Every structure is written in C-alpha cells, then in structure tokens.
Amino acid sequence: MTAGVQIMTEDMVFELEGNETLLDALERTGHHVEYQCRSGYCGACRIPLKAGSVEYAKPPLALLRRGEILPCCCTVNEPLKLKVHLRSKLAG
Numbered sequence: 001m002t003a004g005v006q007i008m009t010e011d012m013v014f015e016l017e018g019n020e021t022l023l024d025a026l027e028r029t030g031h032h033v034e035y036q037c038r039s040g041y042c043g044a045c046r047i048p049l050k051a052g053s054v055e056y057a058k059p060p061l062a063l064l065r066r067g068e069i070l071p072c073c074c075t076v077n078e079p080l081k082l083k084v085h086l087r088s089k090l091a092g
Contacts, residue, residue, distance in 0.1 A: 006079040011086045022054075022071035022080075032087045033071060040073035047071060052080035 005016045007025060014029050016022070023045055026033050035045040043062025047069060054074035062070060069082075 002076055005076050007076070008079070008081045009084050009086075010082075016076060022069075022074055022076055026071055026082075026084060030086050030088070031084050033084060035072055038072045040070050043070065045070055045072045048083035050081040050083055052076075052078050054080070 003016050003018050007014055007016065007022070009026075009029075009031060011031075012029065014025065016025050017028075020028070021038075023033060023035060023038065033045050033047060036042045037044070040056070040060030040062055043060075043064070046062065046064060049067055049069045054069050054076055056070075056074055060070050060073055064070065
C-alpha cells in the first residue's frame, strides 16, 4: 500500500497510513466493510469503486464484477473514490 494516498468515501476523505491495507484503513476510520479471509479468497469485503484504480500482487480468487475491488488485498496507487459508509450511517 502507498501511504498518503487519498481515499474518498460517501462520508469522509482520509489517507492511507504506513503499510496498512485499504481494509485496515477503512476499519480505522470507522467504515463498515464485511470481511472474512483478508486474503482475496472469499470476496466478502468487495466494495464498489467509483473512481481510481487498484492492482493486485496476484489475481484474487474471489470473482469480481466490473467496478468492484477487494480492499483486503489490493494495492492502492492513486486516489480512490469508494461507495462505502461509516458504521453509524447504517444504523440510522
């Protein structure tokens, strides 16, 4: 992962820190993302990508549709815009 890359969600803008995964950064900032394996096998963490692009060191085993990414195992190389909400937004 690339520290300092800007991530924009439905509720906030933040930057990746250190070597954290995108999934770790989303959790750190209070976003709701389902997950299980954290390795790209199950696909439980798939989220819609609205803008930007990611790469994978090796192709994930989970099937992805166009416009979906796996934040557990992708590499972020440029600013992203994601369709994901804060946990508190889901409850209300």
